Amino acid sequence: MTELYSKYVLAALTAALVLLAVFFLLRGHDLPGGGFVGGLMAAAAIELTVISLGARHMQARIGRLLVPTAGFGLLLAAGSIIVGFAVTGTVFAGVWAHVAFLEIDIGTPLTFDLGVFLVVMSVTALFLLDLTLALSPDDVRALDLEETGRAESGHDGQRDESAA
């Protein structure tokens, strides 16, 4: 279901969405936004590519990364808590550092939010991608093939293999 226009619009739109997601994440502490909204936005960007490029294509490209990313996000959030505890002696206390040459402040609430961002993004993308794959018998077979190590990486399109 790769449409011609979506191929052209895709690059610009996805990039814009990802930028918007990061933008929301970074300004979250002071203006509307934050890790949760940013994560959903990034998931929407991924879903856009899933719709236009096909689920199997995206599965081959990022399928393996989603669960590790969620785990990494969780670790990042936990790590932020531990850093706060190590520095101030109070769990969940925010610790901030000023990065002089960039003129910005970086703190544990921000890294915590980044963890939230990663978890929300990857899990939401996982839901959408896996459900898309699971609902189509051909694609489920693709999952099987991939897990047994015989997947064709970067295979475009999802309907050119006839059902066996």
Place this chain on the structure above:
Amino acid sequence: MLIASLAFLCGCGLLLWRTQPERRWYTGWISFLMPFAVLVYLGIRLPTWDELPYREIWPWVDSIGLRLSFHLDGLSLLFTLLILLIGAVVVLYTHYYLHEDPRQGAFYLYLFLFMASMLGIVWADNVLLLFVFWEGTTFTSYFLIGHRFHQEGSQRAAQQALAVTGAGGLCLLWGLLLLASTQNTFALSQMIQGPIDLADPNVTLALALILIGACTKSGQFPFHFWLPGAMAAPTPASAYLHSATMVKAGIYLVARLHPLLADHPYWLPTLLSLGAVTALVCAIFTLTKTDLKALLAYATLTQLGLLFVALGLNNEYASLAVVLGILAHAFYKGPLFLVVGIVEHATSTRDYRSIARLASPLKVIFVISLLTSLSLMGVPVWPGFVAKEYLLSALLPLATETGSVLGWLALTAVVAAGISFAAIAVVLTYRLFLKRHPDDTTGSVAVHHPPFSMAAGPLLLAALGFASPLFLTGPLGELIDVAAHAIQDQGGHFEVHLWSGWGLPVFLSSLALALGCGIYVLLPRILRFEDRILGRVPSGADLLDRLQAFLVYGATNVTRLFQSRSLSTHIAIVMSTAIVIVLVAWQRSGLDVSTLRIVSQSRVLPQLEIILAGIGAAAAITAVLARARLTSIISLSVVGLIVTLWFVLFAAPDLALTQLLVEVLVFVLMLIILFKLPETILPTLPLQAHVRNLALAFGMGAFGFGLVLFTAGEPVFRPIGEALIKAAPAGAHGGANVVNVILVDFRGFDTFGEVTVIAIAGIGVYSLVRAHRLRVRADVPGTDPQGSDASFTTPRHD
């Protein structure tokens, strides 16, 4: 000093675990030296008799009153000696008993951890610490019983022991906490000194709970059944845990609390009757067993019953009878178990009916068996005899002078136990080692000779037991004295006499001895009787099995009820639960609905609100009534977008953003699903389903309406938002977006929990979609094509 000993023993266990002890010939003796070294170390470092008790306190979790506080008095010292001495012998023996077992290292680990836990029990002064060690023995016992987990019955026995002693342990914790709160201290040594209000019902409850804990651990009737099952353990574990030490933990606990509770009207009679019933029942059961280990297990239960009887008496002989009973039993029953292990090792059977004339091939073993069996029998001046003498001397006044029924029952039990002990002692010596097998013409059996090191341990214990009377005037006498004083601080020095002269006790002992030898002749008939009658009575183990099966059955049905495969039922349960909870809370809060007011906080024209509400309502009605799925989904999205607009109107940009994104993603998801669904018209539902759905929908609607009214109307509670808004700039590094500051700073813990839940849900979806084994295949036999209820069926052990 004490904590260092515990750490050393745990370290030894870990070392043996990682170094493949089964491959090294010297492991046995090295491991023997480990507990022995601790014994020597304690012997050198311990203060003199007069300076006992020795104390040691280390901080741990002070906030809940948990401290590593140790207290070593005479009673603890007695147990310490037994644990380390028998422990050393058992670990030496283990190496030869499990000589080709690749899991020998794991066995050693659990054995040493058990040793440390058991020492912890008798040393702990803090009741919480005592409980920790108590559970430590429960768990190590579980692993030791289940060591041969692939063998039939081994897992069942391990689980039953864990269930019974674990449940008892929880009762014990409850009882100890009750006692600690009435006595206002966690320290055992202070607790038992302080005055106690015996009329307090909490004390009675605590007494009952602690007794349950002690009875489960020490196998008192009706919890006795796990101990014979525990004989599935390798013999060293049986000898050590299930005869010499762990089963005495209950005795230790009762003895420890004896000074505090002896005056309670229920304490002594309960102990006496529990012990008497256990001893009587198990003495009879002992005679019906042909498996040597089962025989010894029931004899151990009988002895534990006798110790409870001794604890249930309150005179100057009673505490001596307890101490002597513990000592004598440990020194004859431990070696006897080890002998049985060697016999099994040599003949590959444990049924004494198929063993005969082992005396000529196994001379040393015969000597050990003879030395210990004479003590078991109660032949004069052997330790077993002395212990029984003192028990009878303590018991006789109660039976003959006051003529109480309990006293006579206990006396019967003691004599029955004596008869039973004498009978099995004959089995363990004459039957096994001397008697010629009826079918055997050659006169000897093919046996596998044990190495001398295997027999060295039991020989040492048997010799010590045999020689023990020699030390009665020396250190042993002192030890018995201080231990007896710890149980019951009465009067002056306790002296143990090997022979207390001709009297009723000696007469009763001799009577039991003679009757026991007579019963031995009748054993075959008893076995036939057992087959016909006793075999049909369900045992405690069967009852526990049935209880377990019943629990699983109940849990399966409850799970079926709440987790049916129908998604609509699932949602209905979740929704009605929410409604019911809020209704109950509302009822109990006594909140008057008429006080709730609708307060307009709108910053825009009211007409706009009305228009939005109208569109939302129309879209919702369309979603319900539409026949085509696509229409329904689009209408639902319209409702969601209206909600988003609402958030915009009320100046909640964060909520609006999130809502918008969620709506978009859900819409996409629904479309994906819709794309794959067959284009059939919605099925017609039966009337009752319609009624249920309507009721739920209206209930949920009223629920949501009420909640909004409650929160957005006149404030019933003071809103917490203002305080957070005020605190945000200062408390969170100048964060201006309070919503996000709350999420990542003030309520970071909540957020972390939510993120964890999201990640877990992700893993759930991942495994549902991708895991091979979770996909049910109709073509594979044995899988349930309806869905997987397989994990809920009763585990069977047949």
